[in-house]
Amino acid sequence: MSTRIGFIGLGAMGLPMSSNLQRKGFAVTVYDLDETKMAEVVALGAARAASVAEASREQDIVITVLPATQHVESVVLGVDGVLANIGPDAVVMDLSTIDANGTDRVAKACSEKGVAFVDAPIGRLALHAQRGESLFMVGAKDVDFVRVEPALKAMGTDIFRCGEPGMGSRMKVINNFMLLSTAQIVAESIALGAKLGLDIQTMHDVTANTTARNGQFHVLMVNKVLRGDVDPGFTIDLAFKDLSLAMNAAAEHRVGLPMGAAAHAVFGGARAGEFAVKDYSALLDYACRNAGVDTPRMD
Numbered sequence: 001m002s003t004r005i006g007f008i009g010l011g012a013m014g015l016p017m018s019s020n021l022q023r024k025g026f027a028v029t030v031y032d033l034d035e036t037k038m039a040e041v042v043a044l045g046a047a048r049a050a051s052v053a054e055a056s057r058e059q060d061i062v063i064t065v066l067p068a069t070q071h072v073e074s075v076v077l078g079v080d081g082v083l084a085n086i087g088p089d090a091v092v093m094d095l096s097t098i099d100a101n102g103t104d105r106v107a108k109a110c111s112e113k114g115v116a117f118v119d120a121p122i123g124r125l126a127l128h129a130q131r132g133e134s135l136f137m138v139g140a141k142d143v144d145f146v147r148v149e150p151a152l153k154a155m156g157t158d159i160f161r162c163g164e165p166g167m168g169s170r171m172k173v174i175n176n177f178m179l180l181s182t183a184q185i186v187a188e189s190i191a192l193g194a195k196l197g198l199d200i201q202t203m204h205d206v207t208a209n210t211t212a213r214n215g216q217f218h219v220l221m222v223n224k225v226l227r228g229d230v231d232p233g234f235t236i237d238l239a240f241k242d243l244s245l246a247m248n249a250a251a252e253h254r255v256g257l258p259m260g261a262a263a264h265a266v267f268g269g270a271r272a273g274e275f276a277v278k279d280y281s282a283l284l285d286y287a288c289r290n291a292g293v294d295t296p297r298m299d
Contacts (some may be wrong), residue, residue: 002027005151006055006062007046008075012233013122014065014181016129017155019063022046025152031055056085061151065095065122068241069102076106083113091116093148094290095136097176099245103139103169116144117165120152121172126233127223134158137175139168144181170249176181177246179238183216183283190217190296191287200226201295226298227283232279239280240267 003026010032022028022044030041031049037052042048049055051077056062062082066072072094076082082092092110094103094117103119110117123135134156141164147190152159162171173193194204209220242265250257269274270286278285288295 003151004058004060006031006049006057006059006082007031007041007065008032008052008055008063009064009065009096010034010041010066012126013129013134015040016126016132017065017095017122018046018063019044020129021151021154022131024153026151029055029059032100045147051080052082053080053085058087059090061091061148062086063093063151066098067096067238069098072096072106073102074100077109083109083115086115088114091118091144091147093118093120093151095120095122097121097172097242097245100166100169100173100249104155104166104272107165114139116147118119118144118148119165119168120148121168122156123158123172123175124156125220125223129155137162137168137171138158139163139165139170141165172243173245173249175262176239176242177257179216180243180267180280181260183212183220183239183280184263184266184287186214186216186221187283187287188241190221190284191291191293194288194293194296195291200298204298220283221281222298224279224297225284228297230278230282230285234280235277236267236280237271237276240271242262243267247259 003020005026005028007028015037016028018041022041028046029049030038030046031052032038038048059204064072064075066075092115098230107117118140120136120138122133128134134155135158136152138159138161162168207213246260246266275282285295
């Protein structure tokens with residue numbers, strides 16, 4: 001019998017991931033507040049749930065991919081949430097990017113009920129999720145990892161064990177802190193280059209062949225903002241939330257992050273207006289506007 005998966009949250013990452021699971025032979029039941037997104041996966045053969053409770057019953061694995069800590073805690077720990085309806089032999093696997101303390105609370109609640117818990121936040125972009133090429137940072141006990149590994153392999157190509165439950169979330173905070181801070185530096189560098197009269201292709205090719213090479217310029221921006229596409233794969237608003245997770249963790253553990261604080265402030269300013277709902281690669285548009293230059297584009 002196919003592994004039964006309840007999949008809750010069909011956003012930019014959850015929609016393609018649940019679709020890949022269904023295409024690859026898992027018995028998927030989906031739930032999201034957006035009926036049109038559910039319809040896309042149902043069209044592939046998935047079942048449609050009318051509630052979180054229905055998506056959680058009689059499943060082998062219940063996967064959540066939600067925007068923020070409060071959403072995960074509400075969906076998993078709520079009165080009619082996942083834990084109230086999941087079977088004792090199932091696994092809760094959260095793929096969201098949330099506060100590690102929130103992950104710990106969810107893991108503790110699952111443990112108290114005797115339900116296995118795995119945190120496996122997602123790496124890479126929405127375009128990778130569509131191709132089944134996501135990366136996962138996994139916090140899990142060995143026995144539980146074995147149970148979820150086939151589903152992870154159906155959604156991605158790289159799976160990294162980061163330690164016990166909760167360590168996946170901690171790794172994701174560090175990962176996103178690094179990439180989002182880098183994205184801001186790249187945006188400012190390109191804006192400065194444009195102001196100095198440099199061609200975007202020259203900037204791209206030279207930095208691609210030095211140690212300045214990075215995923216934000218050479219993977220993200222060349223596929224998004226440099227082609228005039230700022231439709232959200234990962235919004236500036238959500239990026240600000242992720243940077244806030246890092247800044248809060250640093251404050252909790254008395255670690256100074258001066259470069260991160262500057263990037264956090266820029267994201268905060270960008271999300272105050274129209275840029276909030278744009279893809280975070282639109283940091284380049286924001287930097288170029290502030291520099292008084294047109295955003296360069298690549299063919």
